[in-house]
Amino acid sequence: MTSTIYLGFLNGYSPSWAEDLAPRVSQAFSLPTQPIDLELDLDLYYAPERRQYHATLIIARLLRYLPELDSKIVGITSLDLFIPVLTFVFGQSQLDGAAALVSTHRLHSEFYGLPADIDLLFERTVKEVVHELGHAFGLVHCPDYLCVMKASTYVEDVDIKKASLCSECQATLIDRSGKPSHR
Amino acid sequence: MRDRKILIVDDELSVRQSLQEWFREDGFQVETAADGNAALKMMDAGPFDIIVVDLKMPGMDGITLQKRVRELDKSAAIIILTAFASVETAVEALKLGAYDYVTKPVDPDDLSNLVRNILREKELSEENIRLKEKVSELSGLAPIVGKSPKMKRVLDLIDTVAETDSTVVILGESGTGKELIARAIHGKSKRRFFPIVAVNCGSIPESLLESELFGHEKGAFTGAQYRRKGKIELADGGTLFLDEIGDISPKMQIDLLRVLETKRFTRLGGNQEVTSDFRLICATNRNLEKLVEDGIFREDLYYRVNVFSVPVPPLRERREDVPLLAEHFIERYARAMGKARKALSAQAESILVDYRWPGNVRELQNAIERAMVIGTGPAIVPEDLPLPSDREISEPADRSLSAIEKDHIERVLMEVDGNVSQGAKILGIDRTTLYNKMKKYGLGR
Numbered sequence: 001m002t003s004t005i006y007l008g009f010l011n012g013y014s015p016s017w018a019e020d021l022a023p024r025v026s027q028a029f030s031l032p033t034q035p036i037d038l039e040l041d042l043d044l045y046y047a048p049e050r051r052q053y054h055a056t057l058i059i060a061r062l063l064r065y066l067p068e069l070d071s072k073i074v075g076i077t078s079l080d081l082f083i084p085v086l087t088f089v090f091g092q093s094q095l096d097g098a099a100a101l102v103s104t105h106r107l108h109s110e111f112y113g114l115p116a117d118i119d120l121l122f123e124r125t126v127k128e129v130v131h132e133l134g135h136a137f138g139l140v141h142c143p144d145y146l147c148v149m150k151a152s153t154y155v156e157d158v159d160i161k162k163a164s165l166c167s168e169c170q171a172t173l174i175d176r177s178g179k180p181s182h183r
Numbered sequence: 184m185r186d187r188k189i190l191i192v193d194d195e196l197s198v199r200q201s202l203q204e205w206f207r208e209d210g211f212q213v214e215t216a217a218d219g220n221a222a223l224k225m226m227d228a229g230p231f232d233i234i235v236v237d238l239k240m241p242g243m244d245g246i247t248l249q250k251r252v253r254e255l256d257k258s259a260a261i262i263i264l265t266a267f268a269s270v271e272t273a274v275e276a277l278k279l280g281a282y283d284y285v286t287k288p289v290d291p292d293d294l295s296n297l298v299r300n301i302l303r304e305k306e307l308s309e310e311n312i313r314l315k316e317k318v319s320e321l322s323g324l325a326p327i328v329g330k331s332p333k334m335k336r337v338l339d340l341i342d343t344v345a346e347t348d349s350t351v352v353i354l355g356e357s358g359t360g361k362e363l364i365a366r367a368i369h370g371k372s373k374r375r376f377f378p379i380v381a382v383n384c385g386s387i388p389e390s391l392l393e394s395e396l397f398g399h400e401k402g403a404f405t406g407a408q409y410r411r412k413g414k415i416e417l418a419d420g421g422t423l424f425l426d427e428i429g430d431i432s433p434k435m436q437i438d439l440l441r442v443l444e445t446k447r448f449t450r451l452g453g454n455q456e457v458t459s460d461f462r463l464i465c466a467t468n469r470n471l472e473k474l475v476e477d478g479i480f481r482e483d484l485y486y487r488v489n490v491f492s493v494p495v496p497p498l499r500e501r502r503e504d505v506p507l508l509a510e511h512f513i514e515r516y517a518r519a520m521g522k523a524r525k526a527l528s529a530q531a532e533s534i535l536v537d538y539r540w541p542g543n544v545r546e547l548q549n550a551i552e553r554a555m556v557i558g559t560g561p562a563i564v565p566e567d568l569p570l571p572s573d574r575e576i577s578e579p580a581d582r583s584l585s586a587i588e589k590d591h592i593e594r595v596l597m598e599v600d601g602n603v604s605q606g607a608k609i610l611g612i613d614r615t616t617l618y619n620k621m622k623k624y625g626l627g628r
């Protein structure tokens with residue numbers, strides 16, 4: 001059983017909605033959340049030729065901050081993330097593991113040439129954090145358009161879905177929560 | 184979704200790892216190989232639905248590997264992974280039968296759209312095989328399903344409309360097997376050698392239903408990286424089955440009406456007219472006439488759609504079919520679970536027959552499946568059937584005296600197999616009065 005979800009904003013990122021995130025994440029998984037200080041030198045993971053940050057390596061680093069073995073940790077950054085092979089990712093996580101990472105870079109309306117919309121950005125961030133955490137809890141992508149575990153490769157996808165798990169994913173989650181993590 | 188298998192062949196560890204993670208999150212079972220020889224060995228672990236092959240690898244290159252893989256597995260879709268410089272070689276790979284190529288680094292939209300297209304095509308061809316099985320299963324089933332007079336009438340209707348090419352609307356509560364009936368009509372029609380393509384209009388958000396039905400051109404909206412054929416186009420030559428037709432929006436109603444009138448349409452974001460020769464079968468559990476009266480469903484579309492209607496009775500109106508259906512499901516689950524066939528105890532049978540079955544055949548099927556799983560004895564007994572208390576469920580929503588009278592008369596008539604003299608005797612009224620009441624409530628013949 002997972003005890004706590006730790007939420008950490010990376011490199012001093014402190015958006016105005018930072019404190020509103022925890023209750024929403026808590027609600028999605030019915031688990032307590034705790035803030036955590038994460039002081040990482042992200043420059044180490046910068047790829048100058050791509051002007052992006054290497055998500056897989058950052059996740060490996062995040063694991064060292066894990067307070068308890070049975071907890072999950074999520075890092076939130078405003079920097080643009082990539083994994084080798086793909087041009088970008090909204091987020092990344094260890095499937096059935098302990099750590100997840102979410103970038104708000106491409107969740108801003110401004111990124112698409114639209115006026116800023118803080119509420120929309122917050123909603124998108126909630127969904128992406130819950131989505132990546134879902135993977136960390138062992139869930140894979142869901143075909144239900146409204147389920148938070150629906151795969152989203154463009155931001156309009158994120159807007160269609162809800163911030164919660166569909167009943168099937170919910171059932172899978174409960175089914176799995178009795179079993180220990182594989183990694 | 185059942186596990187799809189994918190093999191990733193690339194000499195770079197970081198590429199293998201990140202693609203593996205990415206596809207695992209998508210629900211794939213993923214294998215990786217660092218070079219061509221390892222990949223060929225992995226083929227034993229197949230068959231794979233998709234094989235991703237890096238073009239430039241030390242030793243065996245991607246093109247050679249593709250040829251060798253093709254000899255072993257013709258059905259796997261091959262995606263070539265290439266650096267920007269070698270697009271020409273990638274084009275050569277396409278000529279050799281690769282599904283597509285992508286350049287590194289890959290846009291996640293591109294990759295997921297590509298994968299989705301591959302799986303959709305695979306599913307479509309698999310669906311065609313499945314439905315052939317389903318139809319033959321259903322026709323084998325016909326004597327069972329059709330024992331009650333009401334169901335016999337449905338089967339007769341299926342035979343009649345199958346010969347025509349006209350639009351059909353199947354009306355019935357949910358769980359009555361409307362899709363199975365649509366498939367039976369298709370399977371008996373002259374279009375049976377072409378696909379039947381099903382769309383559940385009620386379960387797809389409005390914004391997506393349009394592109395689902397009409398398809399879209401590349402660039403029609405953000406994320407539309409590929410031209411995609413819609414279900415209407417895919418049904419060309421065959422049958423388009425639209426379930427929950429009563430739920431579509433006013434705009435979709437207009438679009439659909441236009442297609443039915445002209446058999447022509449354009450894909451989203453396109454100008455080119457596409458034609459599709461399909462037969463339309465739709466279904467709904469709602470009262471279309473009422474929807475028309477209320478101005479929710481267009482009258483002109485209603486007349487287009489309602490050329491021929493097939494009403495499917497709820498299970499409670501054909502209780503005499505319950506034991507046979509139950510036996511059928513017992514047999515089917517016994518076979519599927521590799522268990523011995525169970526008997527149906529007399530008490531269990533009478534519980535099943537008396538129950539009101541708000542979820543119809545599907546609910547009965549679920550109840551039997553459950554009983555087959557939890558029951559330990561050689562027969563299904565009442566304890567294996569934890570049906571909700573009938574009293575709460577079967578109380579008619581309409582509690583007026585006439586509703587209850589109708590219900591009661593219906594039950595009595597069912598018990599005496601429609602024999603009016605016997606029914607009148609039980610009810611304590613004379614035959615003429617009973618006939619009048621039957622006429623008033625629309626019961627019987």
Ligand SMILES: [Zn+2]
Nearest residue numbers: 131141151208
């Ligand atoms: Zn995901």
Ligand SMILES: [Zn+2]
Nearest residue numbers: 142147166169
């Ligand atoms: Zn789901």
